[in-house]
Amino acid sequence: MRKIVNKNSTYFYSYAGLIPLIFFEIILLIFLFIFSREIVPAIAILIPNYFFIRAIIIVLKYFISIEECYCIEDKFYYKKILWNRWILREFEIPIYEIKKIQDNGKLILKTELQAGVGYLLYYFNPYERICIETIFGRKYNIWNYKKRPSYWSIDNLYEDDREFLDSLFSIRAMVADRRKEILFNQKIENLMERYNFPLDERYNYILNKIVDEEKLFLFKKDNNFIINGDSEAIKDLEIFKNMNFEEIDFYIFYVNYLSKKEYEGKKVLVGYNGVDGKEVTMSKFKEDINEIRDSRSTFKN
Known part of the structure:
Protein backbone atom coordinates (compact mmCIF):
# COMPACT_ATOMS: atom_id res chain seq x y z
CA MET A 1 0.00 0.00 0.00
CA ARG A 2 1.37 3.37 -1.06
CA LYS A 3 1.39 5.82 1.85
CA ILE A 4 2.46 9.48 1.81
CA VAL A 5 3.68 10.95 5.09
CA ASN A 6 4.22 14.59 6.00
CA LYS A 7 7.98 14.50 6.43
CA ASN A 8 8.82 16.13 9.72
CA SER A 9 12.16 17.76 8.96
CA THR A 10 11.31 20.26 11.73
CA TYR A 11 11.07 17.59 14.43
CA PHE A 12 14.11 18.89 16.32
CA TYR A 13 12.90 22.49 16.17
CA SER A 14 9.37 21.49 17.22
CA TYR A 15 10.66 19.81 20.36
CA ALA A 16 13.08 22.69 20.88
CA GLY A 17 10.06 24.98 20.84
CA LEU A 18 7.89 22.70 22.97
CA ILE A 19 10.41 22.44 25.83
CA PRO A 20 10.62 26.20 26.60
CA LEU A 21 6.84 26.48 26.24
CA ILE A 22 6.39 23.75 28.86
CA PHE A 23 9.10 25.36 31.01
CA PHE A 24 7.36 28.75 30.96
CA GLU A 25 4.01 27.07 31.59
CA ILE A 26 5.39 25.33 34.69
CA ILE A 27 6.72 28.65 35.98
CA LEU A 28 3.32 30.26 35.40
CA LEU A 29 1.58 27.42 37.24
CA ILE A 30 3.97 27.87 40.18
CA PHE A 31 3.23 31.60 40.31
CA LEU A 32 -0.48 30.87 39.91
CA PHE A 33 -0.31 28.55 42.92
CA ILE A 34 1.57 31.17 44.95
CA PHE A 35 -0.83 34.00 44.09
CA SER A 36 -3.98 31.88 43.88
CA ARG A 37 -5.62 33.81 46.75
CA GLU A 38 -4.97 37.20 45.19
CA ILE A 39 -7.44 37.96 42.42
CA VAL A 40 -5.54 40.55 40.36
CA PRO A 41 -2.19 38.68 40.18
CA ALA A 42 -4.04 35.40 39.53
CA ILE A 43 -5.94 36.93 36.60
CA ALA A 44 -2.74 38.50 35.29
CA ILE A 45 -1.09 35.05 35.33
CA LEU A 46 -4.10 33.23 33.82
CA ILE A 47 -3.99 35.34 30.65
CA PRO A 48 -0.46 34.29 29.53
CA ASN A 49 -1.18 30.83 30.93
CA TYR A 50 -4.00 30.46 28.40
CA PHE A 51 -1.74 31.38 25.50
CA PHE A 52 1.05 29.04 26.60
CA ILE A 53 -1.36 26.11 26.97
CA ARG A 54 -2.81 26.94 23.56
CA ALA A 55 0.67 27.00 22.02
CA ILE A 56 1.57 23.64 23.60
CA ILE A 57 -1.60 22.06 22.21
CA ILE A 58 -0.91 23.52 18.76
CA VAL A 59 2.67 22.21 18.78
CA LEU A 60 1.46 18.71 19.67
CA LYS A 61 -1.45 18.80 17.23
CA TYR A 62 0.20 20.40 14.21
CA PHE A 63 3.99 20.24 14.51
CA ILE A 64 4.88 17.02 16.33
CA SER A 65 2.02 14.85 15.09
CA ILE A 66 2.48 12.95 11.84
CA GLU A 67 0.09 13.26 8.89
CA GLU A 68 -0.37 10.42 6.45
CA CYS A 69 -2.67 9.63 3.57
CA TYR A 70 -3.24 6.59 1.38
CA CYS A 71 -5.78 4.99 -0.93
CA ILE A 72 -7.52 1.66 -0.39
CA GLU A 73 -9.94 0.39 -3.03
CA ASP A 74 -12.10 3.38 -4.02
CA LYS A 75 -11.42 5.65 -1.02
CA PHE A 76 -8.83 8.24 0.03
CA TYR A 77 -7.86 8.06 3.72
CA TYR A 78 -6.21 10.70 5.90
CA LYS A 79 -4.90 10.41 9.47
CA LYS A 80 -3.12 12.70 11.90
CA ILE A 81 -1.34 10.67 14.57
CA LEU A 82 0.53 11.76 17.69
CA TRP A 83 3.47 9.56 18.76
CA ASN A 84 2.12 6.63 16.70
CA ARG A 85 -0.56 6.10 19.32
CA TRP A 86 -3.29 8.73 19.36
CA ILE A 87 -5.32 9.56 16.27
CA LEU A 88 -6.06 13.28 16.44
CA ARG A 89 -7.98 13.49 13.18
CA GLU A 90 -9.07 11.16 10.41
CA PHE A 91 -11.45 11.12 7.49
CA GLU A 92 -12.11 9.27 4.26
CA ILE A 93 -13.36 10.48 0.88
CA PRO A 94 -14.53 8.36 -2.07
CA ILE A 95 -12.01 8.88 -4.88
CA TYR A 96 -14.71 9.81 -7.39
CA GLU A 97 -15.86 12.68 -5.11
CA ILE A 98 -12.47 14.44 -5.15
CA LYS A 99 -12.69 17.43 -7.48
CA LYS A 100 -9.24 18.93 -6.97
CA ILE A 101 -6.25 18.97 -4.64
CA GLN A 102 -4.73 22.42 -4.52
CA ASP A 103 -2.01 24.44 -2.84
CA ASN A 104 -3.45 27.15 -0.59
CA GLY A 105 -0.29 29.15 -1.29
CA LYS A 106 2.84 29.80 0.67
CA LEU A 107 2.25 31.92 3.77
CA ILE A 108 5.35 33.78 4.98
CA LEU A 109 5.00 35.08 8.52
CA LYS A 110 7.16 37.74 10.09
CA THR A 111 8.10 35.20 12.74
CA GLU A 112 9.58 33.07 9.98
CA LEU A 113 12.49 35.48 9.81
CA GLN A 114 12.97 35.79 13.55
CA ALA A 115 15.35 33.98 15.83
CA GLY A 116 15.32 33.02 19.49
CA VAL A 117 12.14 33.55 21.49
CA GLY A 118 10.55 35.29 18.50
CA TYR A 119 10.44 31.97 16.68
CA LEU A 120 8.10 30.63 19.40
CA LEU A 121 5.38 32.90 18.00
CA TYR A 122 5.45 30.66 14.92
CA TYR A 123 3.70 27.96 16.97
CA PHE A 124 0.63 30.16 17.30
CA ASN A 125 0.17 30.10 13.52
CA PRO A 126 -0.39 26.58 12.17
CA TYR A 127 -1.07 26.64 8.44
CA GLU A 128 -2.58 23.65 6.64
CA ARG A 129 -1.47 24.29 3.10
CA ILE A 130 -3.22 21.55 1.07
CA CYS A 131 -6.94 21.86 0.35
CA ILE A 132 -8.94 18.87 -0.91
CA GLU A 133 -12.21 19.98 -2.49
CA THR A 134 -15.02 17.55 -3.33
CA ILE A 135 -17.62 17.74 -6.09
CA PHE A 136 -20.14 18.60 -3.36
CA GLY A 137 -18.19 21.70 -2.30
CA ARG A 138 -16.75 20.31 0.94
CA LYS A 139 -13.17 21.34 1.70
CA TYR A 140 -10.59 19.53 3.81
CA ASN A 141 -7.43 21.42 4.79
CA ILE A 142 -4.48 19.15 5.60
CA TRP A 143 -0.67 19.07 5.64
CA ASN A 144 0.53 21.64 8.13
CA TYR A 145 3.32 23.62 6.54
CA LYS A 146 6.29 23.02 8.83
CA LYS A 147 9.17 25.44 8.61
CA ARG A 148 12.59 25.57 10.18
CA PRO A 149 13.91 28.87 11.59
CA SER A 150 15.51 30.69 8.69
CA TYR A 151 18.34 32.20 10.72
CA TRP A 152 20.18 28.87 10.39
CA SER A 153 20.18 29.21 6.63
CA ILE A 154 18.02 31.00 4.07
CA ASP A 155 18.10 27.71 2.14
CA ASN A 156 15.79 26.25 4.80
CA LEU A 157 12.93 28.30 3.37
CA TYR A 158 13.43 26.81 -0.09
CA GLU A 159 14.09 23.28 1.21
CA ASP A 160 10.88 23.29 3.28
CA ASP A 161 8.97 24.48 0.23
CA ARG A 162 10.47 21.72 -1.93
CA GLU A 163 9.48 19.09 0.64
CA PHE A 164 5.93 20.41 0.70
CA LEU A 165 5.64 20.48 -3.10
CA ASP A 166 6.97 16.90 -3.29
CA SER A 167 4.17 15.84 -0.93
CA LEU A 168 1.53 17.79 -2.86
CA PHE A 169 2.54 16.31 -6.22
CA SER A 170 2.77 12.81 -4.70
CA ILE A 171 -0.75 13.06 -3.25
CA ARG A 172 -2.12 14.29 -6.57
CA ALA A 173 -0.36 11.49 -8.44
CA MET A 174 -1.55 8.85 -5.96
CA VAL A 175 -5.19 9.94 -6.31
CA ALA A 176 -4.91 10.22 -10.12
CA ASP A 177 -3.32 6.75 -10.38
CA ARG A 178 -5.97 5.25 -8.12
CA ARG A 179 -8.72 6.90 -10.16
CA LYS A 180 -7.25 5.37 -13.33
CA GLU A 181 -7.07 1.96 -11.64
CA ILE A 182 -10.72 2.23 -10.57
CA LEU A 183 -11.82 3.21 -14.08
CA PHE A 184 -9.73 0.41 -15.57
CA ASN A 185 -11.18 -2.15 -13.14
CA GLN A 186 -14.69 -0.94 -13.94
CA LYS A 187 -13.94 -1.31 -17.64
CA ILE A 188 -12.66 -4.87 -17.07
CA GLU A 189 -15.80 -5.72 -15.08
CA ASN A 190 -17.99 -4.36 -17.87
CA LEU A 191 -16.05 -6.32 -20.49
CA MET A 192 -16.25 -9.53 -18.47
CA GLU A 193 -19.97 -8.96 -18.04
CA ARG A 194 -20.36 -8.72 -21.82
CA TYR A 195 -18.33 -11.88 -22.32
CA ASN A 196 -20.63 -13.71 -19.94
CA PHE A 197 -23.68 -12.83 -22.01
CA PRO A 198 -25.65 -15.75 -23.51
CA LEU A 199 -24.06 -17.01 -26.73
CA ASP A 200 -26.45 -15.25 -29.13
CA GLU A 201 -26.11 -11.88 -27.36
CA ARG A 202 -22.34 -12.25 -27.26
CA TYR A 203 -22.30 -13.20 -30.94
CA ASN A 204 -24.34 -10.13 -31.96
CA TYR A 205 -22.17 -7.91 -29.77
CA ILE A 206 -19.00 -9.07 -31.58
CA LEU A 207 -20.58 -8.66 -35.02
CA ASN A 208 -21.58 -5.09 -34.21
CA LYS A 209 -18.09 -4.33 -32.86
CA ILE A 210 -16.56 -5.58 -36.12
CA VAL A 211 -18.85 -3.33 -38.15
CA ASP A 212 -18.18 -0.39 -35.80
CA GLU A 213 -14.40 -0.70 -35.80
CA GLU A 214 -14.14 -1.96 -39.40
CA LYS A 215 -11.57 -4.49 -38.29
CA LEU A 216 -11.45 -7.84 -36.56
CA PHE A 217 -9.03 -10.05 -34.71
CA LEU A 218 -8.27 -13.53 -35.93
CA PHE A 219 -6.63 -16.31 -33.94
CA LYS A 220 -5.60 -19.44 -35.82
CA LYS A 221 -4.82 -22.65 -34.00
CA ASP A 222 -4.82 -26.19 -35.41
CA ASN A 223 -6.70 -25.03 -38.49
CA ASN A 224 -9.42 -23.50 -36.28
CA PHE A 225 -10.42 -19.82 -36.30
CA ILE A 226 -11.45 -17.71 -33.34
CA ILE A 227 -12.90 -14.34 -34.37
CA ASN A 228 -13.25 -11.27 -32.20
CA GLY A 229 -13.93 -7.61 -32.92
CA ASN A 244 -1.71 -14.28 -30.55
CA PHE A 245 -4.53 -12.50 -32.36
CA GLU A 246 -3.87 -11.04 -35.79
CA GLU A 247 -5.53 -7.70 -36.46
CA ILE A 248 -7.08 -7.60 -39.94
CA ASP A 249 -8.94 -4.85 -41.75
CA PHE A 250 -12.52 -6.02 -42.23
CA TYR A 251 -12.52 -5.42 -45.99
CA ILE A 252 -9.28 -7.37 -46.43
CA PHE A 253 -10.79 -10.21 -44.38
CA TYR A 254 -13.92 -10.01 -46.52
CA VAL A 255 -11.90 -10.39 -49.72
CA ASN A 256 -9.47 -13.04 -48.43
CA TYR A 257 -11.95 -15.21 -46.50
CA LEU A 258 -15.63 -14.32 -46.76
CA SER A 259 -15.61 -14.01 -50.55
CA LYS A 260 -13.82 -17.31 -51.19
CA LYS A 261 -15.84 -20.46 -51.74
CA GLU A 262 -13.21 -22.67 -50.13
CA TYR A 263 -13.92 -21.09 -46.71
CA GLU A 264 -17.73 -21.19 -46.82
CA GLY A 265 -18.07 -24.37 -44.75
CA LYS A 266 -15.22 -23.62 -42.40
CA LYS A 267 -16.25 -23.38 -38.73
CA VAL A 268 -15.33 -20.27 -36.75
CA LEU A 269 -15.76 -19.51 -33.05
CA VAL A 270 -17.16 -16.03 -32.34
CA GLY A 271 -17.35 -14.36 -28.91
CA TYR A 272 -15.01 -16.82 -27.21
CA ASN A 273 -14.68 -16.06 -23.46
CA GLY A 274 -12.14 -18.66 -22.41
CA VAL A 275 -14.84 -21.30 -21.97
CA ASP A 276 -17.13 -21.20 -24.98
CA GLY A 277 -18.20 -19.18 -27.99
CA LYS A 278 -20.76 -19.42 -30.76
CA GLU A 279 -19.65 -21.80 -33.50
CA VAL A 280 -20.88 -20.93 -36.99
CA THR A 281 -19.74 -21.54 -40.54
CA MET A 282 -17.92 -18.82 -42.43
CA SER A 283 -20.91 -18.47 -44.76
CA LYS A 284 -23.28 -17.97 -41.78
CA PHE A 285 -20.88 -15.42 -40.32
CA LYS A 286 -20.85 -13.58 -43.67
CA GLU A 287 -24.65 -13.68 -43.89
CA ASP A 288 -25.14 -12.30 -40.36
CA ILE A 289 -22.57 -9.54 -40.66
CA ASN A 290 -23.98 -8.47 -44.04
CA GLU A 291 -27.43 -8.30 -42.46
CA ILE A 292 -26.12 -5.84 -39.85
CA ARG A 293 -24.35 -3.75 -42.50
CA ASP A 294 -27.46 -3.68 -44.70
CA SER A 295 -29.71 -2.67 -41.79
CA ARG A 296 -27.41 0.23 -40.98
CA SER A 297 -27.27 1.32 -44.62
CA THR A 298 -31.08 1.23 -44.81
CA PHE A 299 -31.30 3.29 -41.63
CA LYS A 300 -28.91 5.90 -43.02
CA ASN A 301 -30.88 6.15 -46.26
Missing part, protein backbone atom coordinates in the same frame (compact mmCIF):
# COMPACT_ATOMS: atom_id res chain seq x y z
CA ASP A 230 -13.43 -6.01 -29.52
CA SER A 231 -10.01 -4.31 -29.44
CA GLU A 232 -10.31 -3.31 -25.76
CA ALA A 233 -11.10 -6.88 -24.71
CA ILE A 234 -8.18 -8.24 -26.75
CA LYS A 235 -5.85 -5.72 -25.11
CA ASP A 236 -7.07 -5.86 -21.50
CA LEU A 237 -8.71 -9.19 -20.67
CA GLU A 238 -6.50 -11.90 -19.17
CA ILE A 239 -8.27 -14.63 -21.14
CA PHE A 240 -6.75 -13.24 -24.35
CA LYS A 241 -3.23 -12.46 -23.06
CA ASN A 242 -1.70 -15.69 -24.37
CA MET A 243 -3.63 -15.73 -27.64
Whole structure:
Protein backbone atom coordinates (compact mmCIF):
# COMPACT_ATOMS: atom_id res chain seq x y z
CA MET A 1 0.00 0.00 0.00
CA ARG A 2 1.37 3.37 -1.06
CA LYS A 3 1.39 5.82 1.85
CA ILE A 4 2.46 9.48 1.81
CA VAL A 5 3.68 10.95 5.09
CA ASN A 6 4.22 14.59 6.00
CA LYS A 7 7.98 14.50 6.43
CA ASN A 8 8.82 16.13 9.72
CA SER A 9 12.16 17.76 8.96
CA THR A 10 11.31 20.26 11.73
CA TYR A 11 11.07 17.59 14.43
CA PHE A 12 14.11 18.89 16.32
CA TYR A 13 12.90 22.49 16.17
CA SER A 14 9.37 21.49 17.22
CA TYR A 15 10.66 19.81 20.36
CA ALA A 16 13.08 22.69 20.88
CA GLY A 17 10.06 24.98 20.84
CA LEU A 18 7.89 22.70 22.97
CA ILE A 19 10.41 22.44 25.83
CA PRO A 20 10.62 26.20 26.60
CA LEU A 21 6.84 26.48 26.24
CA ILE A 22 6.39 23.75 28.86
CA PHE A 23 9.10 25.36 31.01
CA PHE A 24 7.36 28.75 30.96
CA GLU A 25 4.01 27.07 31.59
CA ILE A 26 5.39 25.33 34.69
CA ILE A 27 6.72 28.65 35.98
CA LEU A 28 3.32 30.26 35.40
CA LEU A 29 1.58 27.42 37.24
CA ILE A 30 3.97 27.87 40.18
CA PHE A 31 3.23 31.60 40.31
CA LEU A 32 -0.48 30.87 39.91
CA PHE A 33 -0.31 28.55 42.92
CA ILE A 34 1.57 31.17 44.95
CA PHE A 35 -0.83 34.00 44.09
CA SER A 36 -3.98 31.88 43.88
CA ARG A 37 -5.62 33.81 46.75
CA GLU A 38 -4.97 37.20 45.19
CA ILE A 39 -7.44 37.96 42.42
CA VAL A 40 -5.54 40.55 40.36
CA PRO A 41 -2.19 38.68 40.18
CA ALA A 42 -4.04 35.40 39.53
CA ILE A 43 -5.94 36.93 36.60
CA ALA A 44 -2.74 38.50 35.29
CA ILE A 45 -1.09 35.05 35.33
CA LEU A 46 -4.10 33.23 33.82
CA ILE A 47 -3.99 35.34 30.65
CA PRO A 48 -0.46 34.29 29.53
CA ASN A 49 -1.18 30.83 30.93
CA TYR A 50 -4.00 30.46 28.40
CA PHE A 51 -1.74 31.38 25.50
CA PHE A 52 1.05 29.04 26.60
CA ILE A 53 -1.36 26.11 26.97
CA ARG A 54 -2.81 26.94 23.56
CA ALA A 55 0.67 27.00 22.02
CA ILE A 56 1.57 23.64 23.60
CA ILE A 57 -1.60 22.06 22.21
CA ILE A 58 -0.91 23.52 18.76
CA VAL A 59 2.67 22.21 18.78
CA LEU A 60 1.46 18.71 19.67
CA LYS A 61 -1.45 18.80 17.23
CA TYR A 62 0.20 20.40 14.21
CA PHE A 63 3.99 20.24 14.51
CA ILE A 64 4.88 17.02 16.33
CA SER A 65 2.02 14.85 15.09
CA ILE A 66 2.48 12.95 11.84
CA GLU A 67 0.09 13.26 8.89
CA GLU A 68 -0.37 10.42 6.45
CA CYS A 69 -2.67 9.63 3.57
CA TYR A 70 -3.24 6.59 1.38
CA CYS A 71 -5.78 4.99 -0.93
CA ILE A 72 -7.52 1.66 -0.39
CA GLU A 73 -9.94 0.39 -3.03
CA ASP A 74 -12.10 3.38 -4.02
CA LYS A 75 -11.42 5.65 -1.02
CA PHE A 76 -8.83 8.24 0.03
CA TYR A 77 -7.86 8.06 3.72
CA TYR A 78 -6.21 10.70 5.90
CA LYS A 79 -4.90 10.41 9.47
CA LYS A 80 -3.12 12.70 11.90
CA ILE A 81 -1.34 10.67 14.57
CA LEU A 82 0.53 11.76 17.69
CA TRP A 83 3.47 9.56 18.76
CA ASN A 84 2.12 6.63 16.70
CA ARG A 85 -0.56 6.10 19.32
CA TRP A 86 -3.29 8.73 19.36
CA ILE A 87 -5.32 9.56 16.27
CA LEU A 88 -6.06 13.28 16.44
CA ARG A 89 -7.98 13.49 13.18
CA GLU A 90 -9.07 11.16 10.41
CA PHE A 91 -11.45 11.12 7.49
CA GLU A 92 -12.11 9.27 4.26
CA ILE A 93 -13.36 10.48 0.88
CA PRO A 94 -14.53 8.36 -2.07
CA ILE A 95 -12.01 8.88 -4.88
CA TYR A 96 -14.71 9.81 -7.39
CA GLU A 97 -15.86 12.68 -5.11
CA ILE A 98 -12.47 14.44 -5.15
CA LYS A 99 -12.69 17.43 -7.48
CA LYS A 100 -9.24 18.93 -6.97
CA ILE A 101 -6.25 18.97 -4.64
CA GLN A 102 -4.73 22.42 -4.52
CA ASP A 103 -2.01 24.44 -2.84
CA ASN A 104 -3.45 27.15 -0.59
CA GLY A 105 -0.29 29.15 -1.29
CA LYS A 106 2.84 29.80 0.67
CA LEU A 107 2.25 31.92 3.77
CA ILE A 108 5.35 33.78 4.98
CA LEU A 109 5.00 35.08 8.52
CA LYS A 110 7.16 37.74 10.09
CA THR A 111 8.10 35.20 12.74
CA GLU A 112 9.58 33.07 9.98
CA LEU A 113 12.49 35.48 9.81
CA GLN A 114 12.97 35.79 13.55
CA ALA A 115 15.35 33.98 15.83
CA GLY A 116 15.32 33.02 19.49
CA VAL A 117 12.14 33.55 21.49
CA GLY A 118 10.55 35.29 18.50
CA TYR A 119 10.44 31.97 16.68
CA LEU A 120 8.10 30.63 19.40
CA LEU A 121 5.38 32.90 18.00
CA TYR A 122 5.45 30.66 14.92
CA TYR A 123 3.70 27.96 16.97
CA PHE A 124 0.63 30.16 17.30
CA ASN A 125 0.17 30.10 13.52
CA PRO A 126 -0.39 26.58 12.17
CA TYR A 127 -1.07 26.64 8.44
CA GLU A 128 -2.58 23.65 6.64
CA ARG A 129 -1.47 24.29 3.10
CA ILE A 130 -3.22 21.55 1.07
CA CYS A 131 -6.94 21.86 0.35
CA ILE A 132 -8.94 18.87 -0.91
CA GLU A 133 -12.21 19.98 -2.49
CA THR A 134 -15.02 17.55 -3.33
CA ILE A 135 -17.62 17.74 -6.09
CA PHE A 136 -20.14 18.60 -3.36
CA GLY A 137 -18.19 21.70 -2.30
CA ARG A 138 -16.75 20.31 0.94
CA LYS A 139 -13.17 21.34 1.70
CA TYR A 140 -10.59 19.53 3.81
CA ASN A 141 -7.43 21.42 4.79
CA ILE A 142 -4.48 19.15 5.60
CA TRP A 143 -0.67 19.07 5.64
CA ASN A 144 0.53 21.64 8.13
CA TYR A 145 3.32 23.62 6.54
CA LYS A 146 6.29 23.02 8.83
CA LYS A 147 9.17 25.44 8.61
CA ARG A 148 12.59 25.57 10.18
CA PRO A 149 13.91 28.87 11.59
CA SER A 150 15.51 30.69 8.69
CA TYR A 151 18.34 32.20 10.72
CA TRP A 152 20.18 28.87 10.39
CA SER A 153 20.18 29.21 6.63
CA ILE A 154 18.02 31.00 4.07
CA ASP A 155 18.10 27.71 2.14
CA ASN A 156 15.79 26.25 4.80
CA LEU A 157 12.93 28.30 3.37
CA TYR A 158 13.43 26.81 -0.09
CA GLU A 159 14.09 23.28 1.21
CA ASP A 160 10.88 23.29 3.28
CA ASP A 161 8.97 24.48 0.23
CA ARG A 162 10.47 21.72 -1.93
CA GLU A 163 9.48 19.09 0.64
CA PHE A 164 5.93 20.41 0.70
CA LEU A 165 5.64 20.48 -3.10
CA ASP A 166 6.97 16.90 -3.29
CA SER A 167 4.17 15.84 -0.93
CA LEU A 168 1.53 17.79 -2.86
CA PHE A 169 2.54 16.31 -6.22
CA SER A 170 2.77 12.81 -4.70
CA ILE A 171 -0.75 13.06 -3.25
CA ARG A 172 -2.12 14.29 -6.57
CA ALA A 173 -0.36 11.49 -8.44
CA MET A 174 -1.55 8.85 -5.96
CA VAL A 175 -5.19 9.94 -6.31
CA ALA A 176 -4.91 10.22 -10.12
CA ASP A 177 -3.32 6.75 -10.38
CA ARG A 178 -5.97 5.25 -8.12
CA ARG A 179 -8.72 6.90 -10.16
CA LYS A 180 -7.25 5.37 -13.33
CA GLU A 181 -7.07 1.96 -11.64
CA ILE A 182 -10.72 2.23 -10.57
CA LEU A 183 -11.82 3.21 -14.08
CA PHE A 184 -9.73 0.41 -15.57
CA ASN A 185 -11.18 -2.15 -13.14
CA GLN A 186 -14.69 -0.94 -13.94
CA LYS A 187 -13.94 -1.31 -17.64
CA ILE A 188 -12.66 -4.87 -17.07
CA GLU A 189 -15.80 -5.72 -15.08
CA ASN A 190 -17.99 -4.36 -17.87
CA LEU A 191 -16.05 -6.32 -20.49
CA MET A 192 -16.25 -9.53 -18.47
CA GLU A 193 -19.97 -8.96 -18.04
CA ARG A 194 -20.36 -8.72 -21.82
CA TYR A 195 -18.33 -11.88 -22.32
CA ASN A 196 -20.63 -13.71 -19.94
CA PHE A 197 -23.68 -12.83 -22.01
CA PRO A 198 -25.65 -15.75 -23.51
CA LEU A 199 -24.06 -17.01 -26.73
CA ASP A 200 -26.45 -15.25 -29.13
CA GLU A 201 -26.11 -11.88 -27.36
CA ARG A 202 -22.34 -12.25 -27.26
CA TYR A 203 -22.30 -13.20 -30.94
CA ASN A 204 -24.34 -10.13 -31.96
CA TYR A 205 -22.17 -7.91 -29.77
CA ILE A 206 -19.00 -9.07 -31.58
CA LEU A 207 -20.58 -8.66 -35.02
CA ASN A 208 -21.58 -5.09 -34.21
CA LYS A 209 -18.09 -4.33 -32.86
CA ILE A 210 -16.56 -5.58 -36.12
CA VAL A 211 -18.85 -3.33 -38.15
CA ASP A 212 -18.18 -0.39 -35.80
CA GLU A 213 -14.40 -0.70 -35.80
CA GLU A 214 -14.14 -1.96 -39.40
CA LYS A 215 -11.57 -4.49 -38.29
CA LEU A 216 -11.45 -7.84 -36.56
CA PHE A 217 -9.03 -10.05 -34.71
CA LEU A 218 -8.27 -13.53 -35.93
CA PHE A 219 -6.63 -16.31 -33.94
CA LYS A 220 -5.60 -19.44 -35.82
CA LYS A 221 -4.82 -22.65 -34.00
CA ASP A 222 -4.82 -26.19 -35.41
CA ASN A 223 -6.70 -25.03 -38.49
CA ASN A 224 -9.42 -23.50 -36.28
CA PHE A 225 -10.42 -19.82 -36.30
CA ILE A 226 -11.45 -17.71 -33.34
CA ILE A 227 -12.90 -14.34 -34.37
CA ASN A 228 -13.25 -11.27 -32.20
CA GLY A 229 -13.93 -7.61 -32.92
CA ASP A 230 -13.43 -6.01 -29.52
CA SER A 231 -10.01 -4.31 -29.44
CA GLU A 232 -10.31 -3.31 -25.76
CA ALA A 233 -11.10 -6.88 -24.71
CA ILE A 234 -8.18 -8.24 -26.75
CA LYS A 235 -5.85 -5.72 -25.11
CA ASP A 236 -7.07 -5.86 -21.50
CA LEU A 237 -8.71 -9.19 -20.67
CA GLU A 238 -6.50 -11.90 -19.17
CA ILE A 239 -8.27 -14.63 -21.14
CA PHE A 240 -6.75 -13.24 -24.35
CA LYS A 241 -3.23 -12.46 -23.06
CA ASN A 242 -1.70 -15.69 -24.37
CA MET A 243 -3.63 -15.73 -27.64
CA ASN A 244 -1.71 -14.28 -30.55
CA PHE A 245 -4.53 -12.50 -32.36
CA GLU A 246 -3.87 -11.04 -35.79
CA GLU A 247 -5.53 -7.70 -36.46
CA ILE A 248 -7.08 -7.60 -39.94
CA ASP A 249 -8.94 -4.85 -41.75
CA PHE A 250 -12.52 -6.02 -42.23
CA TYR A 251 -12.52 -5.42 -45.99
CA ILE A 252 -9.28 -7.37 -46.43
CA PHE A 253 -10.79 -10.21 -44.38
CA TYR A 254 -13.92 -10.01 -46.52
CA VAL A 255 -11.90 -10.39 -49.72
CA ASN A 256 -9.47 -13.04 -48.43
CA TYR A 257 -11.95 -15.21 -46.50
CA LEU A 258 -15.63 -14.32 -46.76
CA SER A 259 -15.61 -14.01 -50.55
CA LYS A 260 -13.82 -17.31 -51.19
CA LYS A 261 -15.84 -20.46 -51.74
CA GLU A 262 -13.21 -22.67 -50.13
CA TYR A 263 -13.92 -21.09 -46.71
CA GLU A 264 -17.73 -21.19 -46.82
CA GLY A 265 -18.07 -24.37 -44.75
CA LYS A 266 -15.22 -23.62 -42.40
CA LYS A 267 -16.25 -23.38 -38.73
CA VAL A 268 -15.33 -20.27 -36.75
CA LEU A 269 -15.76 -19.51 -33.05
CA VAL A 270 -17.16 -16.03 -32.34
CA GLY A 271 -17.35 -14.36 -28.91
CA TYR A 272 -15.01 -16.82 -27.21
CA ASN A 273 -14.68 -16.06 -23.46
CA GLY A 274 -12.14 -18.66 -22.41
CA VAL A 275 -14.84 -21.30 -21.97
CA ASP A 276 -17.13 -21.20 -24.98
CA GLY A 277 -18.20 -19.18 -27.99
CA LYS A 278 -20.76 -19.42 -30.76
CA GLU A 279 -19.65 -21.80 -33.50
CA VAL A 280 -20.88 -20.93 -36.99
CA THR A 281 -19.74 -21.54 -40.54
CA MET A 282 -17.92 -18.82 -42.43
CA SER A 283 -20.91 -18.47 -44.76
CA LYS A 284 -23.28 -17.97 -41.78
CA PHE A 285 -20.88 -15.42 -40.32
CA LYS A 286 -20.85 -13.58 -43.67
CA GLU A 287 -24.65 -13.68 -43.89
CA ASP A 288 -25.14 -12.30 -40.36
CA ILE A 289 -22.57 -9.54 -40.66
CA ASN A 290 -23.98 -8.47 -44.04
CA GLU A 291 -27.43 -8.30 -42.46
CA ILE A 292 -26.12 -5.84 -39.85
CA ARG A 293 -24.35 -3.75 -42.50
CA ASP A 294 -27.46 -3.68 -44.70
CA SER A 295 -29.71 -2.67 -41.79
CA ARG A 296 -27.41 0.23 -40.98
CA SER A 297 -27.27 1.32 -44.62
CA THR A 298 -31.08 1.23 -44.81
CA PHE A 299 -31.30 3.29 -41.63
CA LYS A 300 -28.91 5.90 -43.02
CA ASN A 301 -30.88 6.15 -46.26
